Amino acid sequence: xxxxxxxxxxxxxxxxxxxxxxxxxxxxxxxxxxxxxxxxxxxxxxxxxxxxxxxxxxxxxxxxxxxxxxxxxxxxxxxxxxxxxxxxxxxxxxxxxxxxxxxxxxxxxxxxxxxxxxxxxxxxxxxxxxxxxxxxxxxxxxxxxxxxxxxxxxxxxxxxxxxxxxxxxxxxxxxxxxxxxxxxxxxxxxxxxxxxxxxxxxxxxxxxxxxxxxxxxxxxxxxxxxxxxxxxxxxxxxxxxxxxxxxxxxxxxxxxxxxxxxxxxxxxxxxxxxx
Numbered sequence: 001x002x003x004x005x006x007x008x009x010x011x012x013x014x015x016x017x018x019x020x021x022x023x024x025x026x027x028x029x030x031x032x033x034x035x036x037x038x039x040x041x042x043x044x045x046x047x048x049x050x051x052x053x054x055x056x057x058x059x060x061x062x063x064x065x066x067x068x069x070x071x072x073x074x075x076x077x078x079x080x081x082x083x084x085x086x087x088x089x090x091x092x093x094x095x096x097x098x099x100x101x102x103x104x105x106x107x108x109x110x111x112x113x114x115x116x117x118x119x120x121x122x123x124x125x126x127x128x129x130x131x132x133x134x135x136x137x138x139x140x141x142x143x144x145x146x147x148x149x150x151x152x153x154x155x156x157x158x159x160x161x162x163x164x165x166x167x168x169x170x171x172x173x174x175x176x177x178x179x180x181x182x183x184x185x186x187x188x189x190x191x192x193x194x195x196x197x198x199x200x201x202x203x204x205x206x207x208x209x210x211x212x213x214x215x216x217x218x219x220x221x222x223x224x225x226x227x228x229x230x231x232x233x234x235x236x237x238x239x240x241x242x243x244x245x246x247x248x249x250x251x252x253x254x255x256x257x258x259x260x261x262x263x264x265x266x267x268x269x270x271x272x273x274x275x
Contacts, residue, residue: 002179003161003186006146024143025067028136033059035132049128050120058114062129065110066103067093073102077251078238100137100228101255123214123270130220131203138196144188152185152234161186170239187235194227214270221263228256 010018033055040049050058074097075083075090083090111125144150148167152160160183165175172180202223207216237243237250244254 001161003148003163003167005164006148008147020146021143024139024146025136028139029059029063031135031139032062032129032132035135036128039128039132050118050125054118058111058125058129061110061114062107065106065108067098067106069106069109070098070100070103073099073105077102077255078241081240098140100140101252101259104259121213123217126220127207127211127213127216130216131200131207133220134196134200134203134224137199138192141188141192141195145186145192150188150191151236152187152190153236154182155185155234156183157185159186160184171236184236185234187231190234191228191231194231195224199224199227212270212273214266214273218263218267218270221259221266223263225256225258225260225263229253229260232256 006020008019008021010020010023012018036050036055036059037052040052040055071090071093077099079089079097107129108126111129112122114120115122115125141150148164151163151168151171154160162179162181163184164179165172165177168175168180168184199220203216203220206219232250232253235250235252241251243249244251
């Protein structure tokens with residue numbers, strides 16, 4: 001089966017264009033707000049919640065942190081050489097390049113600023129936000145799919161796609177014609193399911209009962225990290241980075257393992273606190 005060759009631009013008006021990837025981000029931020037509104041209005045969820053009136057401000061802070069952190073994180077983790085040779089590339093976000101792990105750090109910084117403004121404790125806010133995030137991550141991966149990004153590793157399974165040559169030239173410079181002859185895993189769809197639906201179901205259920213402060217955040221770090229490590233097995237590593245440490249470990253897996261360790265440490269610390 002050939003990979004669907006989707007036009008990345010939904011529509012354009014002069015120099016302005018709405019791309020599927022940008023729409024995916026907007027849908028993700030809307031889902032965070034909508035789910036947050038439901039959670040703020042409900043009783044019995046884990047931890048203290050911001051008011052509905054505070055929620056829009058919180059989502060704005062988080063969205064700004066996600067975009068800024070995602071771009072800076074991509075430059076540091078995946079494109080440091082390009083940034084050093086062309087510093088203005090960092091500002092050309094329309095050329096692509098966002099990192100989840102950088103976005104996570106950006107959101108953490110944004111939550112810290114929001115907490116200083118509102119008087120919430122950091123882990124109170126992160127426990128509230130963590131279950132709201134996965135569906136937005138899933139939309140982001142669907143945006144990757146629409147952009148023909150994140151080509152998977154070669155497979156002989158029936159789930160494989162023939163990728164357009166324009167999408168795989170960096171990893172297969174011998175590709176000629178419109179599509180590759182080999183099949184590849186649609187890794188963006190695997191990650192949309194794992195980081196989106198599966199992670200959402202787990203965290204929404206886990207956070208629906210009272211938990212000690214920090215435990216929902218810890219569950220997010222450990223569960224996302226574990227799911228990312230597994231799904232990266234089907235994703236082709238970035239050709240300019242390849243595998244790390246002399247083993248089949250990608251940059252995404254390495255950063256996710258750090259997430260899992262941080263989550264385990266946070267859960268251990270939280271469990272030792274008095275209820």
